Amino acid sequence: MPDAAVAESEPTPLEAALATLSRRLTSQQRAVVEHRGRHARVAAVAGSGKTTTMVARVLGLLAEGIAPQRILVLMFNRSAREDFVVKLAHSAPPGTRLPDIRTFHSIGHRLTTTLARWGSLEPRELIQQDWALERLLKQAAQRALGDADRSEREAALDGERLEALAQFCDLVKAEMCEPALLYERMNLGEHTGHFVESFVQLEQLLEQYRQMTYADLLYRPLRQLEREPETRARIQGHLQHVIIDEYQDINEAQQRMLSLLAGAPSAEDVAAGAPSDASAIAEVMAVGDANQCIYEWRGARPDYMLTRFAESFPEPMDFPLSYTFRHGHRLALAANHAIAANARRPDQLCLAAPGTPGTRLAEGQGAASLVAALTAWRASGRSGAEAAVLVRSWALSVPVQLQLLKAGIPFRLGRSDRFVFRLPLVQALAGYLELSRDASLLTDPVHLTLLFTQPTAFVARERLERLCQQLAESRHWPSKEDPILEGLKPLQRRTLRKRWQLLCDLPSLRDWAPARLLRHVVDELEADKILRRAAARRDKGEEDVRLLDVLIEQAGELANDPEAFIMLLRNPVEDAADGVLITTVHGAKGLEWPFVGLWGMNEEDFPAYSRDNPLSSERLEEERRLCYVGVTRAREQLHLWRDGGTHPPSRFLAELCVDDCTRLGDWVHSAGQRAKTAANTQDDTAASAQVAEPALRVASPGLGQAYLARLPLARHGITPPTLEATPAAKASATSTRKTQASAPRSGGTHSRKASSRAEPVVLRRVGGWEIGQRLHHDAFGEGVIEEVSGNETNPLIEVRFADGNKRRLIATRAPLKLL
Missing domain, CATH: 3.40.50.300 (P-loop containing nucleotide triphosphate hydrolases)
Structure with a gap:
């Protein structure tokens, strides 16, 4: 028994x-x-x-x-x-x-x-090949355009625009909304007016051929079940x-x-x-x-x-x-600062778990800082595969690639099609430089085709290839009656002839510095306007324009030897298994590395915006969340680099308060060491003995105090330091309060200065239970509330008891008495 x-x-x-x-x-x-x-x-x-x-x-x-x-x-x-x-x-x-x-x-x-x-649902075949979907998208776009002229139809069938159309159709199904309403809401570029009708035509084609896209895997059964x-x-x-x-x-x-x-x-x-x-x-x-x-x-x-x-x-x-096991107090504090100005966020702080190693924070400017940090990392015996450089957009990866190539630091990319030598626009700009140094390239139809297609001339590639073949053979612009120009609009003819004239002039500019020459090409072609017009999405156009700026900046920085710069752009580099990873912040989501650097911490780059594509309050919050994701990928070191160009430092650098987070994080680590020493030596005075020190001056004292309040300092007899606002922060807070007092009470947007100094709302009280309250539990004895959550009906509290153990209790059910 x-x-x-x-x-x-x-x-x-x-x-x-x-x-x-x-x-x-x-x-x-x-x-x-x-x-x-x-x-x-x-x-x-x-x-x-x-x-x-x-x-x-x-x-x-x-x-x-x-x-x-x-x-x-x-x-x-x-x-x-x-x-x-x-x-x-x-x-x-x-x-x-x-x-x-x-x-x-x-x-x-x-x-x-x-x-x-x-x-209940008609059987359909899933389209799994990109070419098959592209064929249907082309048919849908052609049907939607109807009797549109030839140039409009050619623009609609451009690869980037078809890709944007596919994304639009998928988003209609993800949002479960009318395509016309979604189109009004989206920030799409020129030559996209047919998207709404193209969606309708695509749905008819899918039904006709009994096919479906990946978006239909959810969309079709969901609509049927709801009906x-x-x-x-x-x-x-x-x-x-x-x-x-x-x-x-x-x-x-x-x-x-x-x-x-x-x-x-x-x-x-x-x-x-x-x-x-x-x-x-x-x-x-x-x-x-x-x-x-x-x-x-x-x-x-x-x-x-x-x-x-x-x-x-x-x-x-x-x-x-709330406790992260990835990084230490410095970075946990920085993460809280990174997101504090967002209105749409949870009332929660990120806290470094006990025993989590410290994380070093560093700011730097320019390529030299980037190369020095990665060189020191590898010299310390660490592998490049343990490091990642994150960028807001792939255009910003170009200077990183070029600088690492020049420094001989191996790297790999999150997307292999984003290597510099594989970017058509980059290769075209390299081609303009090559032509300035070698006039014989005017007789190379392949080289001419590259320069006539990038940036786009809004003419079908097949026609451009025939035109370039004729130009390479004759070295003269065709007459008005030449069949090669038949059907082209006057604007297209003028654009192509202007480009040919530019190409013929380039060899005479051989002695110009590469940066000056590239700027001349971009200005003559009005490349920024072309790229914005050609992009199916406004943000894509802005990224392409930024790529032009980046290349010109790099030409000025790296091109003491023009031939070497051209070779750098043409270098067919491949992924190095032990190389530093270069990827976007979006691509880094869910991952982590011992060494993380964010490159391009400049206004207009991160956060991403421009004069033609300004930030709304919602977009700024999304950019700030992206910054939060980027900084929280690091375990041991986080580097924040801004370039040395014309764009000022990102507002996110000010919001992160790296110096404040480092000083306060160091204090917390030091307090932890004192507590550990006290525990090992059984000496109660070791932890509490403190040298009188001046108050710490920080930009956001409320945020720092909220963080310290969540740590078990009182358990070890440690008194947290007094935090005072820096003079600049005090002035900002006073200005913000005056602005808020005089502003109408409506759903407006925060000013940039107010946003960068906003204090987070920390959940401190639920259902009569508040952080810091002392209480008595019939079984566990006396304790202090360190965290509250739940709701008014069912408040949850975390209590640190006298024996050092922390327990989570349902306050309305536990045998508790407030002291």
């Missing part, structure tokens, strides 16, 4: 695996794992260990006896899904049946197949728990599909007052970080995490994962 009792008390393999994993979790993470009974929203800062937490939650659900087919885990993309599957399989006992781990596309594919089998309540009822009620990662990157179609899968009543049902069965609705847990919402061009909005989730899944419990 005793043996049977012992056997019954032994944990199952799943329970044992969960217990092993739980020992590595913080109290915040365990609260997420153990939560049951309501929808939940988990705000997870960068590097907070959310994947491990989600794995533990899945194991916990399985250990409770929840059938794996009643659990659905949704990941943002295939890579994240594969990573999660590996971690879950590694943590679970061998042979454990695990739940579905899916992406939205795979869910859509399964639903499409199921609905087709039921006869057919009976069919919808057949797929609902099967799930008990849904966990969705990277919720801040969700779009409208994904949000509606999530609600549908979970069994939540539709907006139409709610409006009609239709009854719903609460027991048939799955518990949904959304995990994400609104501060990392950087895919607004794909339909994502921070509001989905901040407000929309609670609208679709009422009264969710809120759980913070």
Whole structure:
């Protein structure tokens, strides 16, 4: 009998695996794992260990006896899904049946197949080849243009414009909106007026050929299920728990599909007052970080995490994962400063977890600073593969590539088609330089074609190739009656002849410095106007114009030897396996490196804007979130580089307050060392003994104080330093208050100065419970509240008790008494 009792008390393999994993979790993470009974929203800062937490939650659900087919885990993309599957399989006992781990596309594919089998949806073939989709887009555009003239049709069939049309059609389906409304909202360039009708024509072609795009994998089944309540009822009620990662990157179609899968009543049902069965609705847990919402061009909005989730899944419990295990206090403070001026953000601070190594912060200017930092990193014995240089746009990667090539530092690119020698516009500019030094190239039709097509002359390539062949042979501009010019508009004829004249003149300018020569070419061609006009999206046009500026700047910096500069542009470099990674901040999302540098911290580059494409308040917030993502990729070193060009330093450098964060972070690290010494020596005075020091002057004392208040300083008898505003910050705050007092109370935008000094709103009080309150627990004794979350009905508090342990409690249920 005793043996049977012992056997019954032994944990199952799943329970044992969960217990092993739980020992590595913080109290915040365990609260997420153990939560049951309501929808939940988990705000997870960068590097907070959310994947491990989600794995533990899945194991916990399985250990409770929840059938794996009643659990659905949704990941943002295939890579994240594969990573999660590996971690879950590694943590679970061998042979454990695990739940579905899916992406939205795979869910859509399964639903499409199921609905087709039921006869609810017409079967269609998925278009998987780019060329097949491009062919359909061309047909749709030609149908939409109707009787438009030849030049308009040629412009519509340009590769970049077809790519923009494909993105527009996908976004219509992601946003679940009318194409005309989306077109009005988007900032598209010239020659895109046919996009709305092209969408209609594309839908007809897809139906005619019984084909579908990747966007249709979600769009088609979602529309069908929303139209057919009976069919919808057949797929609902099967799930008990849904966990969705990277919720801040969700779009409208994904949000509606999530609600549908979970069994939540539709907006139409709610409006009609239709009854719903609460027991048939799955518990949904959304995990994400609104501060990392950087895919607004794909339909994502921070509001989905901040407000929309609670609208679709009422009264969710809120759980913070505030501790990062990626970087130390200096960078955690800088991350909080980076996002503080945003109005649309969570009331949450990023905190460095105890024991996390310090992270060095550094600012620099110019290529010399970039090369010196990477050289020192490699000289210290570290691999270049452990370092990444991040840029706001690929155009800004060009100076980084050229400087590293010149310095002999190996590198690799996040996209192989972005190597300098593979960029058509760069190669064309190199071609102009080559022609100035070698007049015989005027007889090379291939070389002439390159220079006539970049920047575009808005003439079909086939015609340009024939024209360049004739020019190379004759060395004379054709007569007005020449068939080669037939059908061209007068403006096109003048443009082409002007370009030919420029090419003929270049050899006489051989002695000009490369930067001066390139500026002359750009001005003569009015290349900036051409690039803006040619781009299907305004931001793409601005990036191309910036690429021109970057190349001219580099020509002035690197081209003491013009031949060497041309060779640098032509160098067919390939990825180096141990090289420094150069990629965009968007491409770095979800990744981390010991060494991270952000290049191009200048106004108009980061944040990205121009006179013709100014910043709105919403775009500025998105740029600031992008900066937040960039800086939080670093573990050991973060470098912020601005170039030495004409653009002033980025406002984000001022907002990051690198010097303040370094000094305050150093103080925190020092306090931690004192606490550690005290613990090792059993000397209570070691931690508290402090030399009287002057108050620290910082730009945002409120933010620094809020950060220090979250740290267990009082537990070790450590008094935090007094933080005072710097004179400049005081003046800014006074000016801001006067401006706000006199401004009308409406939804206006913050001024640049006010935005850069805005203090974050930190959640300090919920339901009568406040940070800093002392209380008594019947079992654990006295403690201090260090963090509050949840809502007024169900406040959650984190309490540090006298024994040093920190516990998360539901305040309304725990046996507590305020002291």
